[in-house]
Amino acid sequence: MAAPELIVTPKFTLPAQLSWLLIFIQVFNVGLLYFELSLWVIAVIVLCLLWRLLVVLDEKYQPSHWTIVIIALAGCVMLLVSSKQLGLLSTMLHLLCLAYGLKTLELKSRKDFYQLSLLGFFVLTSSLIFYQSLYFSFLLSILLIINVTALLMYFTGKTSILTLFKTASKLMMQSLPLAIVLFVVFPKLAPLWHVPAAKSSTTGISNSVKIGDIANLALSDALAFRVEFDNNAPDANQLYWRTLVLESFDGATWEQSLAQKQIKKILLGSNKQRVFTFEDVDSQGANTQVKNNQAKNSQAFSYQGISYQAFSYQGISYQAFNYQVIAEPSFQHWLFALDIAQVDNTRQIMSLPDYTLFSRQVLSQTVSYKVTSYQQPLLDNITNKQETLLNQHLKNNKVRNLEFPAESNPRLTKQGQLLRQEFPDKRQLIQAVLNNYRQKPFRYTLQPPPLINNSLDQFYFETQAGFCEYYASSFTYLMRAAGIPARMVVGYLGGEYNPRGKYYGIYQRDAHAWSEVWLDSIGWVRIDPTAAVHPARVEGGLPNDLLQQQSLLSGNFLSLYRLRQFALINNLRLQFQAIDYQWTRWVIGYTAKNQFKLLSGWFGNLRPYKIALLVAFTFVSIMFLLWLVNRERLKIAPKPVWLVLYFQALVLIAKKGLEKPKGMGIWEFSKLFSRWFSERFSDPKEGEFSSVVQSFAIVSKIVISIEYQKLSEQEHQQALLNLRAEMTNFKQEIKKLKFNKSFKV
Amino acid sequence: MQESVKAILSQIGSIVIGKPTEIRLALASVLAKGHLLIEDLPGMGKTTLAQVLAKTLGLSYQRTQFTSDLLPADVVGVSIFNQDERCFELHKGPIFNQVVLADEINRASPKTQSALLEAMEEHQVSIDGATYELPSPFFVIATQNPLFHAGTYPLPESQLDRFMMRISLGFPDIEAEKKILLNNNSQNQLSGLRASISTDELIEIQAAVQAVNTSMSIIEYVIALCRVSRKANNNVNPLSPRAGKALLSAAKAWAFMDNRDYVLPEDIQAVFVSVCQHRLGETGLDSNTASGSQAWGSETSGAVQILQQIDPISPL
Amino acid sequence: MMKKIKEKINARLKISFDRWLKRRMPAASVQKLSSKNIFIFPTKFGFIYLLFILLLFLFGTNYQNNVIILLSYVMASLFITCMLHSFFNLSGLTFVLDGEHIGFAEQKMLVPIAVITSKERFDLSLEFSEALLSSKRQLTKSQPLRVHVDKAVKGELKFNIPFVPAKRGITNPGRIKISSEYSLGFFTTWTRLDFNIKLVNPPKPIVIRGYSPELSGDDDGVKQSKNTSNGTEDFSELKNYIAGEPLTHVAWKQMAKGQGWLTKKYHKEQGNQCWLTLKDIPANNIEMKLAHLCFLVLDYHKQGLEFGLKLSSTSVPPSTGPEHVKNCLVALAAYPQTNRLADDEQNALNKVSL
Structure with missing residues (x-):
């Protein structure tokens, strides 16, 4: 029982319980951003919190105002110095956290307490820029409730923290219905102005692939993207998720050719250009006239035109697959799709001539897009319209994909030349190479013996053990040496079907590399040498022996291999992932378009007044419900x-x-x-x-x-x-x- | 046992005419081992009722007229030095009877009143340091003049609490009054009364009354009534837990007399005014027909108001 | 000039607001809070919080981050939920306050108020709403004239609301403001209740320069004696001793003579009673005189003297005890306001009615 007391001194003090709670909250609020903050900022914040701890224990340790100012100034200078490296968003974030840390030392009035609380809310919510998964959101909402609890505690005096937590949870729960209605109904706005994107280290497949890169990537169990097919899905062995096409090889590393880089540059440079021309591609040689080409845009032959025509090639209609991809943030531009992909959202997503999809913006948060894929040979050479341009393009393309540094792997080069002489028919040649993989004792493993200088020779003729990129790389090299245009494609193969969520989850461990060869009259044909070595990989994802390897190598205790040992746990895992998927799909992926579709479905013709009415209705009914709950009444025991x-x-x-x-x-x-x-x-x-x-x-x-x-x-x-x-x-x-x-x- | 109860009621009813409810209440008080206070104007038959009750129950009884010069020793008894035996001898006062009829109790001085009331509470008296048990069953019927009569010492509220019930007889109706006036040998009738039951039987009945079932909702009802009396500001003396207890046992007796082995809210209501009105510090004279079951008529005494505030079906 | 107009407008507004309040929330000694008399308005923090939500929403929109947008909706919704909870925190509270309360002018006094609640309430502050407006601003600064409780448990509670009466007189201290910022400080809910109480404010006691109880004599209009006040002056008669009378008054002599227990009765001299008289107090203005008188009343009471009080038109007959002192203080408070003050008031009224 708190006795009514007369305030005599207006001196501001926080109750001990609240002080401790605030420290606790600060640790967790900042902790959420741990991976986004520089170490020194974290150090400063920890220092501030420790100091605060001292102050809570004994007030005499309260630092003077000047100490705080000096720390703040020093922090700002440090930030200024490192701001270039950090980027705008990150700098702001650092500043925010710094202020949050320093504020804790200066709790002298109610105003300070309010400021600290608001800063806490800010820090808490800013972590959502980086993580949006269901688990994270759940954790965040609990922290949010604790933040509210602290605020509540200020007004409730000596009440047990558990009771307050309950009250705060109740407040949140009561706020939820209106929030959900607002979320569903309130118009989704386009970005009002440009904001600095979050910078973070890239994940997943990178622009260049060396021998061993994919094997390393395969150690990760992180989610890359998820796919839900509208109707039927292709067979598992057709799930080649094309991500990047690498055309240039310097003897060790596969990279994108200059032409491809040029495209990327153009795409990033101009927001207006929607359709992309061959001239852009081909002008790379001189690396000039980019602007001119843009000007000629309207007359230029559209690449997409080709793909449209390809659908009805030789009168055969190919099966189309409609699906939605929800990509996790990779901080890269590359998207994932099956061959040959077409997207609606050309404003954000471009189809590149190498059949890959390219996002205008870095994938700094979860992105979802709809794709239609037509499974068919990758054809290029059908149209006779604007033939010169097209032929020029194809010629350039072929030339590019025949280049290789002959001296880097002399034995393979020689082998290629031999093959070329032996097999005049290209198909036979390819078949012979694949047979070679099949017959020779090649091993498919995540732990290949090391190669000196990434020598493909050594792999092909000596160690004969490696992961997919070893095979794809050596095969592509061999093809080029044999005079067949070939290129390396990296992406993902297969994916785990989640029967509860009815979606495919594609993880980093599904990363894969294969090759494509150019056959005149057909076009680009996918050849996966891994299939020759280890057919099971293609059919059903990583086989168990490899998973075991992966589990051992990655040191991940909860790796898929281990989890698969227990049916119950695996079921649980799938269930959780399914829930997370729904969250991602309906909350994170709830776009203006989705909203329009959903609301039109409910209310027919969508009018602003309907929305207003709905919001008002919810508002009133929630008010009424709260009134019912809270109005004074006699407690009536449940009647028998x-x-x-x-x-x-x-x-x-x-x-x-x-x-x-x-x-x-x-x-x-x-x-x-x-x-x-x-x-x-x-x-x-x-x-x-x-x-x-x-x-x-x-x-x-x-x-x-x-x-x-x-x-x-x-x-x-x-x-x-x-x-x-x-x-x-x-x-x-x-x-x-x-x-x-x-x-x- | 029910037969004996009926017999008792009819016997008393033949002498105290036209007051069946009051008789029932008085008997309920006896069966619930509570003391009874009868308050009314002189000449209304208070003393008659008390006498008939004692006689019918076959208990030893003595009537004591309380006057202003009555001393505690006159009630309790005194030790007197016996010259022959050379020792103190106890001269027991009227209190050493099973039924003590304290007539016009409020005319005695407070000292005497409290001597009696202490004995009522403790069922024993101490005289010159020695403690003497009172007989069992022990039952005090006190009659009281209305307080505004001259020469009275009102009983303090704390002592009023010791009486389980306070009833008042009120004027008889025409038919009853006719009978009373026509009957000219009431004294003979009174002395000719014979006990309807034995003492053992009475004790047995008292035990049976104790065993009457009170469900949880009855307990809650009693609690709710007490709480209401505490909440309302106008009650000088709210109902104490002891009042609640008295209410419950009186209701049990009432239920027993109704040939039931469980208490109904109606039983509580029947005895409520009698049990609680004097504890609430109200005078009882305005409620001549203070029998609970008709309580929701036009009456608006505090006790009745309390009853009207609580729904017995879901009391708390 | 502008300032004056502004002041006038403010005064006008205040008057009409007070009138409205009076109609809507009339005076009563028991008042229960409900939607009829509770006001809610966001605090500064509440507005800043709203700004924060807007920022959050823009943040989420610009990053097209649905989770942040959802969070901003939750926070906005929380704002509204808090509004209701703020209201429920006050609604249903019952306050009981009436009667007269005595406190010296310009000194802090405590006015007790009873609060009855059927559930827990939080962060209640009670104060006289006029107290802040009164001229005693400097006093309020050093010690807030407010009683605050973090948590009021179920049942009945007593609060003492501090108040500093501006000047002598019997006044109505105005409405009591009851406010709370529960649950999260976004809103302040408040009400102003008029309990129609009377504050009896005797003047602030001021020591008479040079006064000392021993020295003061008849010339001050003061008769003073150091002994017990129970008339010790003149012996008048002997009476039978009644148990409980002071033994000092027993006539031992008579007892020794075997005449039994007798008590000596004294009785006071009528003509030479101790009167405190207004016109005899040495001061040059009435208020000062009253202040001195007040001091004397208290001083005499402290010494246990019997005295009477004579003001120009009223007087309190000589007596002792706290009840007597109270009567004297009431008389002092009730003494008509002097002209100067009355003029001031008149001026103020004129200003307002212009």
């Missing part, structure tokens, strides 16, 4: 069933015009009812009416016996049964009464 029945009877009688006086007992009332009844309905047809009286008397009697008499369990049950039976009887009787009454009156 017999009393509920009895009250039903009372209500029925009250409708006829007799209300039970409040203080009257059951027995008295049954007598009163009988008196009242005989006074009111003294009718010749008494027999009918008195049955009501009789029935109610029986009801009353049973209720009395249950409520006041000592009954055995059996008697009690029997009485309840009797009561129910009599109640139905009574209800019928009293209904009859209504008819008779109106008849009589």
Whole structure:
């Protein structure tokens, strides 16, 4: 019991409990951003918190104002120095956290406390720029409740923290309905102005691939993207998720050719250019005239034109797959799709001539897009319109994909030349190479013996053990050496089907590399040498022996391999992932378009007034509900069933015009009812009416016996049964009464 | 046992005419082992009722007229030095009877009143340091003149609490009054009364009354009534837990007399005014027909108001 | 000039607001809070919080981050939830306050108020709403005239609201402001209740220069004696001793003579009673005189002297005890306001009605 006290000194002090809670909150709020902050900022914040700890323990350690100012200034200078490296967003974030850390040392008034609380909210929410998964959001909401708890504690004095947490949770829960309605209904706005994107280290497949890169990537169990097919999905061995096409090889590293880089540059440089021309691609040689080409845009031959025509190639229609991809943030531009992909959202996503998809913006947060893929040979050379341009493009393309540093792997070069002589038919040549992989003792492994200088020679002729990129790389090299245009494609293969979420999850461990060769009259043909070495990989993802390897190498305790050992845990995992998927799809991926579709479905023609009405309606109903919950009322214990029945009877009688006086007992009332009844309905047809009286008397009697008499369990049950039976009887009787009454009156 | 109860009621009813409810209340008080206070104007039959009650129950009884010069020793008894035996001898006062009829208790001085009331509470008296048990069953019927009569010492509220019930008889109706006036040998009738039951039987009945079932909702009802009396500002003396206890046992007796082995809210209501009105510090004279079951008429005494505030079906 | 107009407008507004308040929330000694008399308005922090939500929303929109947008909606919704909870925190509270309360002018006094609540309430502050407006601003600064409780548990509580009466007189201290910033400080909920109480404010006691109880003599209009006040002056008669009378008054002589227990009765001299008289107080203005008188009343009471009080039109007959002192203080407070002050008031009224 808190005694009313007179405030004599206006000196501001926080209760000890609240001080501790604030420190706790700060640790967690900043902790959420741990991976985004520079080490020195974290150090400063930790220092501030430790200092605060001292102050809480003993007030004499309170630092002077100047100390704080000096720390703040030093921090700002440090930030200024490192701002270039950090980028704008990160700098702002650092500044925010720094202020948050320093504020804790300066809690001198209520205003300071408010500021600290708001800064806490800010820090908390800013972490959502980086992480949005369901788990993270859940963690964040709990932290949010704790933040609110601290604010609440300021106003409630000595109340146990658990009670306050409950109250805060209640507040949040009560706020949720309106928030959800607003979320669903309130128009989704386009970005109002350009904001600095979050910078973070890239994840997933990178622009250049060396031998061993994919094997390393495959150690990670991180989610790369998820796919949900609208109808049917292709076979598992067709799930080649094309991400990047690498055309240039310097003997060790596969990279994008200059032409490809040029495209990227153009795309990033101009927001207006939607359709992309071959000239852009081909002008790379001189690396000039980019602007001119843009100007010629309108006349230029559209690359997309080709792909449209490709669909009906030779009169055969190919099966189309519609699906939605939800990509996790990779901080790169590359997107994922099956061959050949077409996207609607050309504003944000471009189709590149090498059939890859390219996002205008770095994937700094979860992105979802719809793709239609047509499974067919990758054709390029059909149209005779604007032939010169196209031919020029194809020629350039072929030339690029024949280049290789011959001296880097002399034995392979020689092998290629030999093959070229041996097999004039390209198909036979390819088949021979694949057969070679099959017949020779090549091993598919995540732990290949090391290669000197990334020598493909060494791999192909000596160690003969490696991961997919070893095979793809050596195969592509061999093809080029044999005079067949070939290129390296990296991406993902397969994916894990989640039967609960009905989606495919593609993880980094599914990273894969394969090659494509150019066959005249057909076009680019996908050849996966890994399939020759280890067909199981293509059919059903990483086989168990590799998973075991992966698990050992990555040191991940909860690796897929381990999890798969236990059916229950695996089921649970799938369930959780399915929930997370729904969250990602419906909350993170809820776009203006989705919103329009959803709301049109509900309300037909979408009008602003409807939305306003809906929001207002929700608002009012929530207010009303809260009112109901909070209004002052006597606490009514849940009534036992017999009393509920009895009250039903009372209500029925009250409708006829007799209300039970409040203080009257059951027995008295049954007598009163009988008196009242005989006074009111003294009718010749008494027999009918008195049955009501009789029935109610029986009801009353049973209720009395249950409520006041000592009954055995059996008697009690029997009485309840009797009561129910009599109640139905009574209800019928009293209904009859209504008819008779109106008849009589 | 029910037969004996009926017999008692009819026997008392034959002498105290036209007051069945009051008789029932008085008997309920006896069966619930509570003391009874009868308050009314002189000549209303208070003393008669008390006498008939004692006689019918077959208990030893003595009537003591309380006057202003009555001393505690006159009630309790004194030790007197016996010259022959050379020792103190106890001369027991009227209190050593099973039924003590304290007539016009409020005319005695407070000292004497409290001597009696202490004995009532403790069922024992101490005289000159020695403690003497009172007989069992022990039952005090006190009659009281209305307080505005001259020469009275009102009983303090703390002592009023010791009486389980306060009833008042009120004027008889025409028929009853006719009978009273026509009956000219009431004294003979009174002396000719014979006990309807034995002492053992009475004790048995008292035990049976104790065993009457009170369900939880009855307990809650009693609690709710007490709480209401505490909440309302106008009650000088709210109902104490002891009042609640008295209410419950009186209701048990009432239920028993109704041939039931369980208490109904109606029983509580029947005895409520008698049990609680004097504890609430109200005078009882305005409620001549203070019998609970008709309590919701036009009456608006504090006790009745309390009853009207609580729904017995879901009291708390 | 502008300032004057502004002041006038403010005064006008205040008057009409007060009138409105009076109609809507009339005076009563028991008042229960409900939607009829509770006001809610966001605090500064509440507005800043709203700004924060807007910022959050823009942040989320610009980054097209739905989770942040959702969070901003949750926070906005929380704002509204808090509004309701702020209201529920006050609604249903019952306050009881009436009667007269005595406190010296310009000194802090405590006015007790009873609060009845059926559930827990938080962060309640009670103060006289006029106290802040009164001229005693410097006093309020050093010690806030407010009683504050973090948590009021179920049941009945007593609060003492501090108040500093501006000047002598019997006044109505105006409305009591009851406010709370529960639950998160976004809103302040408040009400101003008029309990129609009377504050009896006797003047602030001021020591008479040079006064000392021993020295003061008849010339001050003061008769002073150091002994017990129970008339010790003149012996008048002997009476039978009644148990409980002071033994000092027992006539031992008579007892020794065997005449039994007798008590000596004294009785005071009528003509030479101790009167404190207004016109005899040495001061040059009435207020000062009253202040001195007040001091004397208290001083005499402290010494246990019997005295009476004579003001120009009223007087309090000689007596002792706290009840007597109270009567004297009431008389001092009730003494008509001197003209100068009355003029000031008149001026103020004129200003307002212009």
